Amino acid sequence: MSYLISITVLWAFSFSLIGVYLAGQVDSYFAVLVRVTLAMLVFLPFLRPSLLRGKQRLALMALGAIQLGVMYTFFYQSFLLLSVPEVLLFTIFTPVYIALLDDLMFRRFTPVYLLTALLAVVGAAVIRYDGIDSGFWLGFLVVQGANMCFALGQVGYRRLAADLPPTLAWHNVFGWFFIGAMLVALPAYLLFGNSDALPSTPVQWGVLAWLGLMASGVGYFVWNRGATKVDAGALAIMNNALIPAGLLVNLLIWNRDADIIRLLIGALIMGASLWLNHWWLSRRKTAIA
Secondary structure, three states: OHHHHHHHHHHOOHHHHHHHHHOOOOOHHHHHHHHHHHHHHHHHHHOOHHHOOHHHHHHHHHHHHHHHHHHHHHHHHHHHHOOHHHHHHHHHHHHHHHHHHHHHHOOOOOHHHHHHHHHHHHHHHHHHOOOOOHHHHHHHHHHHHHHHHHHHHHHHHHHHHHOOOOOOOHHHOOHHHHHHHHHHHHHHHHHHOOOOOOOOOHHHHHHHHHHHHHHHHHHHHHHHHHHOOOOHHHHHHHHHOHHHHHHHHHHHHHOOOOOHHHHHHHHHHHHHHHHHHHHHHHHHHHHHO
């Protein structure tokens, strides 16, 4: 859980950084390409191809293509259609996708995972629901595309890790993840990118560097490792912990309006969902023993 909490803190800055410094100013496809390229360069020196079989390498590349390449393409487009708070709001459905996909991939059905995920959605909705105009439905659909890709990548990584040796040095194979993302990001920029909307200030380049090296490079490696160390219920809940964390950063640094009471109530509801998940796991372990 410590892995997920640390990256939640790291990623809490990403929403505001993108919304304030990049969205509508820097071509979204170029931003995705830079993030993926920098993240890939972090792990390429450690890559040891012999540690994985061909199908395993392809599987990890496919996960990177989906979780990072396709997801980022949707994600950055959403900031052209929605405000930062609205993007945060529309991410609340990710836990539901994780709970359902995890059961599907592991061929089971665990009602408590879906219950705790839905409770986390309620907590997030309390924090961010301000009424949605019909004109935002396109933005909603774009964010759901990003949510589904992010959920599929996490659950797929859990499934792949379950079939690999527990002693595998993941930092020596994770480069395949970013290579897969590059196979999406580079063609997307070449086909749809706007070369007239490249970063024009040191701040924009600095934000892209931080997002690429830290949020993407370090962030996805640690987050996906953390996803293999918790159950699906806890993973689903932690996906929505980004919402109060992101709002706190937005409030404290960029002085955006936020309803503190609703923030606290929503955070308490999500905390309750995490407690419920922990209680159920403890009870199940006791019953098995």
